[in-house]
Amino acid sequence: MRLTEFWDRMDRALGASYSRTWAETQVISGLGGRTVAEALAEGEHAKTVWRAVWAHLQLPPSER
Numbered sequence: 001m002r003l004t005e006f007w008d009r010m011d012r013a014l015g016a017s018y019s020r021t022w023a024e025t026q027v028i029s030g031l032g033g034r035t036v037a038e039a040l041a042e043g044e045h046a047k048t049v050w051r052a053v054w055a056h057l058q059l060p061p062s063e064r
Helices: 004-014 019-025 037-039 046-057
Strands: none
Touching: 004 019, 004 046, 019 037, 037 046
């Protein structure tokens, strides 16, 4: 998954005006207690981060 696709999915799930803020502030246990922004900055694959976000937000299977 490319970062552009990741951010498109984040925008759909949370709204374009909120997704970046959420990514910088919400700590996710599935990312080892890191935020989305931290995980991406530390080289975590976008697909891995998206799966953690998907699980954390309890999004429908169609969004996986």
